[in-house]
Amino acid sequence: MSAPVAAPRRRLSVSRLFVVLAVVAALVAGVLFALNWVQSSAAAAAKPWFAGYTDVTATPTFAFETPKGDAGRNVVLSFIVSSTEDACTPSWGAAYTVEQASAQLDLDRRIARLKQAGGDVAVSFGGQRNDELALRCTDTDQLVAAYAGVVDHYDLSTIDLDIEGASLADATAGERRAEAIARLQDTRRAAGKPLAVWLTLPVTPDGLAPEGQKVVQQMLADKVDIAGVNAMTMDFGQSLKKGTSLADGAESALVRVQRQLGVMYRQAGTTLSDPTLWSKVGMTPMIGQNDVEEEVLGLDAAKKLNAFATSHGIGRVSMWSLNRDVTCGANYVTLKVVSDSCSGVDQKGRRFADALGRGLTGELAFAAGKVTTEEPTDARDLTDDPAKSPYQIWTSDGAYLQGTKVVWHHNVYEAKWWTRGDLPDDPVLNAWETPWTLVGPVLPGETPIPQPTLPAGTYPGWKGTDQYDKGDRVLFDGVPFEAKWWTQGDSPAAASSDPDSSPWTPLTEKQIREALSGASDGGVTPAS
Structure with a gap:
């Protein structure tokens, strides 16, 4: 009897192997793509927009209804504030009620003309000079009615709350404002007329100050769905380090505002992706001569800021102001004094609106229909190699x-x-x-850079019983310190918690390199 013949083994052909690998690769790519799409789709769908501020009450009157180019088709009309006669009555610059502005400034007809030509308007409440409605209107029901009256009269999809000065410092007014805007936004949404709310706040190169953070936190606590925070990247003063350009200071401020927004949203219980957070950042520089004499934003700096905005996906760019977007005439005495009607720099026939608004073609109304929701956290492997x-x-x-x-x-x-x-x-x-x-x-292809380390015994270890003169160096937990003055018994450990009063200061990396160089030259004597 013969032995049974074994069934032949089935082998995976090369072509089938490629098919399997392709399927696996597609699955992995699909997962990664899906995560990336979820994190960036909302921000990508939102087209950033440009709209310069226009001071409605400034003289000479600025003809925003006949824009000189595409960058002027959207405008932010400013500022609605409390009337001097009645704190809960909205007015333009404390000079005209809504009805008076229609009759004396022909404002309603001018807005209609701009919209007829394909433009749109937002309205800004507040500003530096007068009182934002919530500051003096202490009845929340009347405050809601005041905001709603303006929104309904001009049929707005977007409002801007410019909170600075006394309004910024008044936390109680901030609570009223947040409650009123939340109620207004809920009512509008229920009626099928959603409202986008931007917060315009002063910043330094370090981002929002605590008062500005408080305004955002109050809004989030009252469930206001803010479209974003518009950073006033202007008038930095002493917060702008010497030698730092106004544009670089603005970029620093924007990076920090984006990070701060992420923290505040997480604190409020909502995690957002970086692209979404960038879409919630806006910037408003002051063109030309700023109120701080040393600060001047030129056209090249405006182009630089536009490039930053487009590369980071910033949701909004504005400027102060369209009224000022022209070279001052020969009869203007001194360019160092800020004018309401010219920039203070030689624009050579060019416009700041074109430089700042290049490529920003989004519609003001877009953010009104968006609802901010929780987004998945970054699932990348964050382990460092x-x-x-x-x-x-x-x-x-x-x-x-x-x-x-x-x-x-x-x-x-x-x-x-x-x-x-x-x-x-x-x-x-x-x-x-x-x-x-x-x-x-960390950039692709980077490898370790050799770091300086002090050999054991380069300096003596610190002892509480020893006396040290100014300039003496010791090692404490492996870290080199230098004495700032005579000391005995003062531990270098205190230098981290109270560096001013501690007699010890840790060596910088530069000093360590110098010490190592001195050691190679025989200049440093290791401890015995």
């Missing part, structure tokens, strides 16, 4: 000197002062709350 990180990877037990750079979650951070245990990406609202500055992402 030492072989692909230019600097050391941050650890919770590591001690980092001022100027030390680390890698954390694929980003590079730099220490502002000596630190230990502070997360580089800790979601703090203010830059001064964290010892870390975000430098930027």
Whole structure:
């Protein structure tokens, strides 16, 4: 009897193997694509828009109804404030009621003409000079009616709340405002007429100050679905470091506002993706001569800001103001004094509106129909690879000197002062709350950069019983310190919590390099 013949094994052909691999790759790509689409689709669908502010009551009257180009087809009319006769009656600049503006400024007809030509208007409440409605109108029902009266009269899809000065500092007025706007927005949405609400707030290169943060937090707490925060990137004053351009200061402010918005939304229980957060950031520079004499925004800087806005997906760009978008005439005495009707710089026939508004063709009404909802968190693997990180990877037990750079979650951070245990990406609202500055992402193809380290024994270890003179150096927990004055018994550990009163200061990376160089030249004597 013969042995049974074994069935032949089935082999996977090369062509079938490619098919399997292609299917697997497609599945992986699909998952990644889906996540990326969810995070960016809302922001991508929203086309950023440009609309310059127009001071309705300024003289000479600016003819916004006949724009000189596409960049002028949308305008933000300003400012609605409390009437001097009745705090709950809205007025244009405390000079004209809504009805008076229609009769004496022909405002309604001019708005109709702009819309007839394909343009649109938003209305801004508040401003620096007069009282925003919520500041003096203390009856919430009347306040709601005041806002609604303006919105209904001009059939608005978008309003702008310019909160500064006394209005910014008054938290009670902020609570009234938030409650009133929430009620107005709910009523409009129920009637099928959604309303986009922008908050225009002053900033420094470090972002929103606590008062501005409070305004946003009040709105979110009352469930106002804010379209975004429009940063007034102007008049920085002493907050703008010497040698920093106005455009660079503005970009710094916008980056920090975007991060602050993310933190405040998370605190309010809603996580948003970076693209969505950028779509909720707006910027409004002051063209030409700013109120601060040293600050002047030229046309090249305006183009730079436009490039930043378009590359980051900023949702809105405005400017103060369309009234000023022209070179001052020869009879204007001094360009250092800000004019309501000219920019204070030689524009050579060009317009700031064109420079700032280039490519921003979105409609004002778009954000009105959007509802802000929770978005999935980033599912990327945030584990840092030492072989692909230019600097050391941050650890919770590591001690980092001022100027030390680390890698954390694929980003590079730099220490502002000596630190230990502070997360580089800790979601703090203010830059001064964290010892870390975000430098930027780890770039593709980067490899470790050699970092200077002091050999053991370079300096003697600190002892509480020893006396130290100014300039003496010691090692404490492996970190080199230098004495600022004579000291005995003062631990260097206190330098991190109270650097001003501590007699010790940690060495910077530059000083460590110099010390190492001195050691190679025989200038540093290691401790015995």
